[in-house]
Amino acid sequence: MFSFFRKKEKKILDEVREEEPTDYSDATKIAEYFKNETGVTFDKQMNILNNKAMTFCKQREISSFSKLLDLLDSDAVIKQELIDYLTTNETFFYREFKQIEELVGLVKKDVSLVKIMCAPSSTGEEPYSIAIALLEAGVSADKFRILGIDINSDALNKAQKAVYKQRNVRNLSDEIIQRYFYKQDDKFILRDSIKSLVDFKLINIFDASFATLGKFDYIFSRNMFIYFDAQTKVRAKKILQDMRKNQDQKIFFGHADEL
Ligand SMILES: C[S@@+](CC[C@H](N)C(=O)[O-])C[C@H]1O[C@@H](n2cnc3c(N)ncnc32)[C@H](O)[C@@H]1O
Structure with missing residues (x-):
């Protein structure tokens, strides 16, 4: 049986x-x-x-x-x-802040509207940090536009919501947090006045449509190249270089990106 x-x-x-x-x-x-x-x-x-x-x-x-x-x-x-x-989306506000300070110095000297791209932006902390740092330095909100792009749709949804945790804002002073966020329980919610200064777009930098985004005065591309091999880094660098308005302007890469 x-x-x-x-x-x-x-x-x-x-x-x-x-x-x-x-x-x-x-x-x-x-x-x-x-x-x-x-x-x-x-x-x-x-x-x-x-x-x-x-x-x-x-x-x-x-x-x-x-x-x-x-x-x-x-x-x-x-x-x-x-x-x-x-894809790995780790990021936080005021990461590698010296580069953001350098950008602020450059933007202050510019006379016309400045277009900045963060490729990639992940969950938004980098483009929002740039917006906050520019305002803190006295740059008027109508003098710049920031576009954050990423290939990860979850990350971009979070960027658009702009609701953060303590660990995301750990580098920010209490004054900055008070000025640009409001707190709800353990969450740090970015104010609309900053959110409205940044647009986000889901796009792969290797897609042909990437070039249709236009040309930018300043490009940040930090902590994405670390996931690429040597050949891909060369390809990606050329694509980003072609997105610059001024061919002499350097691109801001992360210190770990090893070009
Ligand atoms: C670690 S995050 C970097 C975020 C921010 N720039 C920083 O330094 O804090 C890396 C991001 O690169 C994005 N990424 C990877 N390959 C990409 C591609 N081909 N096109 C656009 N974004 C890409 C990932 O989705 C991820 O959000």
């Missing part, structure tokens, strides 16, 4: 396995796909990618990496979800 049930159970399990064989053993092709699409490399972190891609698939009942690859070609929603899941 026992063996009859065991046999039946085994047969059912075998049938299920035949229908949906799972295979999460090798994420090499996912890594290639992701690098081609976003520039972000997992070459030195294949174990991390393997685990993350497996979790991503299991959460969506996708039975194998090859099925995921098929879906990525046909399903824009899954593609965006994978991008949101695999």
Whole structure:
């Protein structure tokens, strides 16, 4: 009797396995796909990618990496979800502030309207920091516009909401926090007067449409190149350089970006 049930159970399990064989053993092709699409490399972190891609698939009942690859070609929603899941968005207000101070000094000398781009902006702390620092230095709000772009839609939704935690504002003085945020429980909510100075756009710097954003007086591109390999850094640098109004103007890269 026992063996009859065991046999039946085994047969059912075998049938299920035949229908949906799972295979999460090798994420090499996912890594290639992701690098081609976003520039972000997992070459030195294949174990991390393997685990993350497996979790991503299991959460969506996708039975194998090859099925995921098929879906990525046909399903824009899954593609965006994978991008949101695999990109790293760590950022905070007044990060590497010396560069922001340098920018403020330059903008103060400019006479006409100044266009600034943060590529990437992640959850908004960098472009908002620039806006705050410019106002603090006495630059009038109608003298500059800031555009933040990023490939991660979750990050941009957070940027547009502009609701932050203590760790995001840890570099800001109490005076600045009081002037530009209001507090609700443990949250720091940016005031509309600052939010209105920054626009956000979901875009990949490697997409042809990136060039249609126009030309900018100043470009910040900090802590994105750290996720690119050497070849991709060269490609990305050229794309950003072509977005400058003035070809002599340097681009502000992060200290960890190693060009
Ligand atoms: C660590 S954050 C840097 C944010 C901010 N610039 C800073 O330094 O604090 C890196 C951001 O780069 C974005 N990113 C990666 N590849 C991108 C691409 N090809 N196009 C646009 N954004 C990209 C990620 O989504 C992520 O939000």
